[in-house]
Amino acid sequence: MFFAGCAAREAPTVSLGVPVPGQIYRETGTASWYGKELHGKKTASNEVFDLAGISAAHRTLPLGTVLRVTNLDNLKSIKLKINDRGPFIKARMLELSYGAAKELDFAAQGTARVKIETLGVVRNSAQYTVQAAIFTEEENARMLKRRLSRKFEVVTIVPLEMNIARFFCVRVGSYASQERAEQVAGKLTMEGLEPVVLRKD
Numbered sequence: 001m002f003f004a005g006c007a008a009r010e011a012p013t014v015s016l017g018v019p020v021p022g023q024i025y026r027e028t029g030t031a032s033w034y035g036k037e038l039h040g041k042k043t044a045s046n047e048v049f050d051l052a053g054i055s056a057a058h059r060t061l062p063l064g065t066v067l068r069v070t071n072l073d074n075l076k077s078i079k080l081k082i083n084d085r086g087p088f089i090k091a092r093m094l095e096l097s098y099g100a101a102k103e104l105d106f107a108a109q110g111t112a113r114v115k116i117e118t119l120g121v122v123r124n125s126a127q128y129t130v131q132a133a134i135f136t137e138e139e140n141a142r143m144l145k146r147r148l149s150r151k152f153e154v155v156t157i158v159p160l161e162m163n164i165a166r167f168f169c170v171r172v173g174s175y176a177s178q179e180r181a182e183q184v185a186g187k188l189t190m191e192g193l194e195p196v197v198l199r200k201d
Contacts, residue, residue: 018178019061019122029093031069031114033101034086037162043084044201054078054103057086057095058116060178060199062123069094071104072113078103079119085201088134088169090194127200128181130172132193134160141168148172148191152184174200 019025035051043049045063056067061082070077080100087095094116098107106112132148132155135141141157148155152172160167172188172195175181181197188195 019118021123021125022121024120025061025118025122026116027093028072028113028115030091030111031094031096031101031104031106032087032089032092032111033096033098033107035098037164041161045083047083049084049097050099051097052099053097054080054100055083055097056080056100057084058082058093059085059087059196060128061118062126062199063201065122066119067116068119069096069100069104070115071106072115074105076104085198088131088196090196125176128175128178129198129200130175130181130185130188130195131198132170132172132188132191132195135168135170136165138168141170144170148188151187151191171198 034057038049039051041049043055043057049055056069058065063082065082066079067082068077068079078100080096084095087093092111094114096104101107104112104114133144135144138157145155145157148170154173156171158169158171160169173181173184175184178197185195185197
């Protein structure tokens with residue numbers, strides 16, 4: 001139950017692309033959907049991915065965060081939970097299950113411009129890493145790791161299992177703030193890569 005004094009105080013908000021503990025988070029960008037390649041596989045939260053279910057992947061919001069997602073083309077809106085990491089394409093902000101994309105009526109075209117808002121304040125701080133690239137061939141991942149290890153202290157290769165193939169993700173560092181991880185991502189961009197910052201859970 002809210003008392004009058006509490007109800008009058010709104011939670012602070014942030015819309016800068018950096019989730020901040022204790023604040024409501026809002027962001028606008030491009031969403032896509034994923035399905036068959038991960039159906040039945042475990043997500044980053046260890047839940048089994050259901051392509052017909054209602055869920056989403058985000059790079060930096062805490063797993064378990066509940067969002068309201070609104071399709072800005074038709075103003076359809078749903079509530080869902082973040083249970084996975086992604087998208088790994090820098091130009092996209094959110095990756096939805098196929099079921100969620102159907103609810104928002106953009107499954108046929110594949111992408112949509114959306115607005116997201118957390119339904120509560122963002123919880124706890126975290127560590128962040130930078131994903132430099134993804135490869136289908138492990139040797140290519142090893143070659144990039146050797147190259148990046150000359151300039152960056154910690155470079156790792158993380159296998160990613162999908163139904164269609166096994167991928168190898170090259171990741172750089174572990175950072176206490178998203179801002180620091182973004183700085184490193186900027187340096188990797190200068191290396192000719194298209195890095196994305198990921199929250200470590």
